[in-house]
Amino acid sequence: MLAxxxxxxxxxxxxxxxKAIHHAAESIGYQGIAxxxxxxxxxIQLDAGLDEALARSQVEKFAHDVLxxxxxxxxxxxxx
Amino acid sequence: MLAxxxxxxxxxxxxxxxKAIHHAAESIGYQGIAxxxxxxxxxIQLDAGLDEALARSQVEKFAHDVLxxxxxxxxxxxxx
Numbered sequence: 001m002l003a004x005x006x007x008x009x010x011x012x013x014x015x016x017x018x019k020a021i022h023h024a025a026e027s028i029g030y031q032g033i034a035x036x037x038x039x040x041x042x043x044i045q046l047d048a049g050l051d052e053a054l055a056r057s058q059v060e061k062f063a064h065d066v067l068x069x070x071x072x073x074x075x076x077x078x079x080x
Numbered sequence: 081m082l083a084x085x086x087x088x089x090x091x092x093x094x095x096x097x098x099k100a101i102h103h104a105a106e107s108i109g110y111q112g113i114a115x116x117x118x119x120x121x122x123x124i125q126l127d128a129g130l131d132e133a134l135a136r137s138q139v140e141k142f143a144h145d146v147l148x149x150x151x152x153x154x155x156x157x158x159x160x
Contacts, residue, residue, distance in 0.1 A: 006121055021122070021146070030142055032135070034125040041086055041121035042101070045114040055112070062110055066101070 001046040003059040004078040007068045008039035042067055052079055081126040083139040084158040087148045088119035122147055132159055 009015050015037050022036040044062075046055050056079050063075040089095050095117050102116040124142075126135050136159050143155040 008121070008123065018122075024146065025142060028146075030138065032127040032130050032138070034127055036125070037123045039121040039123065041088070041119040042098075043088065043117045043119065045116070047112040047114050050112050058110065058112070062105060066104065066108075 001048060001050060001052070001055060002080050003044040003046055003055065004080070005042040005044065005059065005063045005067055006039060006076045006078075007042075007063070007073050008075075009037060010072055010074055013072045040067070055079060081128060081130060081132070081135060082160050083124040083126055083135065084160070085122040085124065085139065085143045085147055086119060086156045086158075087122075087143070087153050088155075089117060090152055090154055093152045120147070135159060 017038045018036040021038065022033060025033055025036070042063075044059060046059075056077060059077050059079070063077055064070055068075040098116040098118045101118065102113060105113055105116070122143075124139060126139075136157060139157050139159070143157055144150055148155040
């Protein structure tokens with residue numbers, strides 16, 4: 001079972017890294033980009049045979065407590 | 081139109097950051113985790129009205145040339 005966790009900055013939080021990527025893209029000729037935001041992505045391989053609902057709640061807790069800073073970041077969990 | 085780009089280390093490339101997260105998770109009591117891999121995630125807001133096929137090819141090129149290191153990283157693009 002694979003859990004994917006996406007961590008992104010909350011709306012309204014400045015993202016200088018994203019701005020730098022946006023600026024770089026424009027300076028080398030890419031057009032049509034309105035905004036770039038950078039986030040983090042984690043693939044967590046879980047032991048087979050775990051209960052999916054339990055696994056999701058554990059990964060949600062882990063994402064909240066360890067992988068993200070809930071003051072400035074949102075997270076999203078997908079289990080597949 | 082929103083493009084999401086996922087950049088992950090290729091299989092076989094060591095991921096010390098993922099290993100550190102895995103170790104930290106176990107040391108604070110999370111069980112059932114077999115492996116953790118860390119990647120990067122980008123949300124690219126594109127101008128409305130762009131042709132989707134053209135947008136995808138441009139974002140694929142941008143992901144290949146700028147957002148990832150194709151020697152050690154894979155990337156995946158989703159347009160929504």
